[in-house]
Amino acid sequence: MPRGAEAVEAAIRAANERGEAAFIPFIEGADPDPGLTEDLLWTLAEAGAEVIELGFPFSDPLADGPTIQEAAQRALRHRPTIPFFLEMISRMRRAGFEVPVVMMGYLNPFFRLGLRRFAKEARKAGLDGAIIPDLPLEEAGEWLREAKSRKLAAVMLAAPTTPPERLEKIAQASSGFLYYVSITGITGERDRLPDDLALKLDLARELSPVPVAVGFGISKPSQVKNLAPFADAIVVGSAIVKLISRLADDPKRMLREVGDFVRSLKEATVRS
């Protein structure tokens, strides 16, 4: 089984070949506590996730709405470290966990560990890549080099404000997939997505050599169903994080309901 950028891209393409968009759930690592993160990852995998985004909590999450901010605050009480999650992933890989996992986190904790060291240890542990939302193309040189040398997915982001020629450059630098931010704004559930989103996704997929995932604001199976024909993959974060937070006191029920919810989102990725 390959790992890294290749595994991430292959998992998305395989779903596309089955006539589905790939489904990518996000959870915040160590929320509500570090012991549950591993159980949650297994649950997400069993519910049909093609790729998983594992958030590394940061004290100042400036691209996130209240739901993920609060999750980060809860998680930080446990003083999580990147090596803790790498060890966890490594253990899970040995136990047969195959779904690609990319870590999503703000730059400073990765920078503090060292981007070279992070890339090396991620590869060794079986983490497949990272998404760093405050590292735009102009500043990403070192990370892109390190990720490439370890064949990790360096997932870059494009936004509705990104002009097409810039989007093309970002997509060419991105590996695993390109993360297209659906809305001009921060993470969190929205009742309405922009009217021109399908059009924007068409253009992004035309310009991108890697699959295009859409995220931000998506929380319901009906939204997933509407977007499935226009995206190679769909990311849902805050809605899952909210469910985890609501059931934090009852882990068994939490795992069951998260599983059911993710299954319903995954089912909605079938392009009819």
Add this chain to the structure above:
Amino acid sequence: MSLPDKRGHFGPFGGRYVPETLMPALFELEEAYRRLRRDRAFKQELDSYLRSYVGRPTPLYPARKLSQALGGHLKIYLKREDLTHTGAHKINNTLGQVLLAKRMGKNRIIAETGAGQHGVATATAAALMGMECVVYMGAKDTVRQEMNVFRMELLGAKVVPVHSGTQTLKDAINEAIRDWVTNVETTHYVIGSVVGPHPYPMMVRDFQSVIGRETRRQILNLEGRLPDIILACVGGGSNAMGFFYPFVKDQMVKMIGVEAAGEGLDTDHHSATLTVGEPGVLHGMMTYLLQDHVGQIKGAHSVAPGLDYPGVGPEHAFLKETGRVDYVAVNDEEALSAFRLLSETEGIIPALESAHAVAYLAKIAKDVPSGSVVVVNLSGRGDKDVASVREYLRGKGRA
């Protein structure tokens, strides 16, 4: 070569570490700024407001009584930013940025504020230009600085308390950035210090450089030579950057930036980012930060609310690394002593922030060669601080 470079870097520091959504807005802002700073009409408009509205040039005052109190062997001057409209240097920047925003066709202004000084200065400029203004302020700060909240409201601004994180300045910046990410097409974010992503550190420095340019001209008139030492307090570092910048190439001028050591550098309650922090990325810039060993940002503390920030302008980080500026720290007690000293000797109640610069001068005065010309940037007045100083002294049983 003049810094920052094309990508907004000061050596390894600075840059644009922001979500992609904001990148096009930063390009647009940089382009508009580069165009307008050479535009004669824009410069004339800004200069005219600085003269007739802000009260510039501010005086360079020979502080003879303070000089006497510190041994009588120095010629100490105070650059009187405390005499500007709204009472601090902040207005130099907010007027510039709000005028710029207006030229860019943005009709909504947002800002963050800690103690409220930058919020008040932004609300003032927005009122003058007839623009909508929203100010984000940590929930804790809205309580501590209630009067400034009211001042901003009087000026027509909406103040939004921020309840996330430490509920102080750094969280107010996070929230302002979130607003900007959401409303970037209609909104200009007026950052209050030489911090944030490029082009802010450059732009705010340029708007604040009027302080140093005036000082240079004034001291040459008064003394016929450049000063030996200049000092300013450093939180984010805008007053210091604007004060230092026109002297950076004058190698004979020694420059000292004074940070807040709060309750002591060996405690977790200080804001001495350059003195004891380490490089990292926060609020769109690579710079020195107060952070833990895994890269989470720590809270900052100072008796001076305007110094209470766990980051610092990237150009200061660069000037520290090149050794051009010395960065030092004085604690709350030392700053309060200087607050009293200046009040008693000169009849000038300084902002607690500015009192840090005076405090460091008081600390080293006896070792400074006789006849030296020293200029302290008195970045703001202390009216805003009298209540908290009274409380502090009462707590210590001394008032």
